[in-house]
Amino acid sequence: MAGNSDPLTPRAKLAVTAGKAVAAASRAAGRGSGSVIGGRVALKLDPALLARLAQNLDVVLVSATNGKTTTTRLIAEALRAAGPVVSNALGANMPAGITSALAGGSDAKFGVIEVDEKYLAGVARDTAPKCIALLNLSRDQLDRAAETRMLAENWREGLAGSKAVVVANCDDPLVVWAASSSPNVIWVAAGQMWKDDAWSCPSCGGVMQRPGDDWFCGECGFRRPQPSWALSGDHVLDPHGSAWPIHLQLPGRANKANAASSAAVAAVFGVPPQVALERMYQVQAVAGRYDVVQFLNRDLRLLLAKNPAGWLETFSLIDPPPAPVILSVNARGADGTDTSWLWDVDYTRLTGHPIFVIGDRKLDLAVRLEVANQHFQVCEDLDQAVQLCPPGRIEVIANYTAFQDLRRRVGN
Structure with missing residues (x-):
């Protein structure tokens, strides 16, 4: 952990050691990375382990239906400009996988953590994040989370009053409604190609009006907030109106949007947009995607x-x-x-x-x-x-x- 004090109790150290041993055995048996089974064993031995591992880290949580893994990688690259980073880069994004990842980062300053949408509120409670990035919400795994508004409500309730700086996509009404319960939100105009999960107002159920890139509810007045960061073509516009070029090896508009949100997160930790965006160029592929x-x-x-x-x-x-x-x-x-x-x-x-x-x-x-x-x-x-x-x-x-x-x- 960063700092001099060792936050791990003897029980926590035992849990970490046992988890690593089980993960290694799982890898040796050819059953994948072992991070999930290792994390499960560690949490059984010390249910408070995730909170203990996070307590000396500046934690960033990243959640969304699409783009979590890539954005987590981009933020991790950007923050390495300011200190060592531990991250669940392979996408094991439920509490067991997250615990496993943090257990491997004893000298880290930052923890950059991708979180499954359904677990965000609980992981935020355990890790006391400094920053939470919310990118989008849409239908996915219909047998498990058929109702996107219920997920948004879960976020809204779980993040109410959070001390974290929430970096949220103002173009997704579900994300805006979820983030609006937080006292400290930075809005990013990251765009939204898929609109079919946000035609009704999450606040009152009214029909959403969508003129151009704007949106608002004609019935209750819920509307798109004014962004302080924005994706504009191949540039990120910062709160001062400066335009910073995006150079990525990853293809497509969605990854430029991910880079815009990542630059806003990096700025929360004092990493300037130019430095953050230059570092993001290092990311070539993410867990095999785009290879x-x-x-x-x-x-x-x-x-x-x-x-x-x-x-x-x-x-x-x-x-x-x-x-x-x-x-x-x-x-x-x-x-x-x-x-x-x-x-x-x-x-x-x-x-x-x-x-x-x-x-x-x-x-x-x-x-x-x-x-x-x-x-x-x-x-x-x-x-x-x-x-x-x-x-x-x-x-x-x-x-x-x-x-x-x-x-x-x-x-x-």
């Missing part, structure tokens, strides 16, 4: 899209037709077992692309593509799909567990 890999003598770009909002952003950054596209969808526990969200995705955006369909739920996806009048082929697996693709770089879009399957197959 271009060689497989069967072809270049595959791996793209993660877990829900309708994510698919919409991903379609905006793929190569133009006739670039071949492989789509893979599973519906395992981590994805959500309800695939009805496929009907909310506008697959007509793939018109002109040769499409190849794989994954556990390839037939569900095939029906959806048929209705969208798309030309596609259903394939047995990635190998067959790649062999059927015409020449050129292949865009591979997959949801969560399908993406993990792909990474294992291509050795990434």
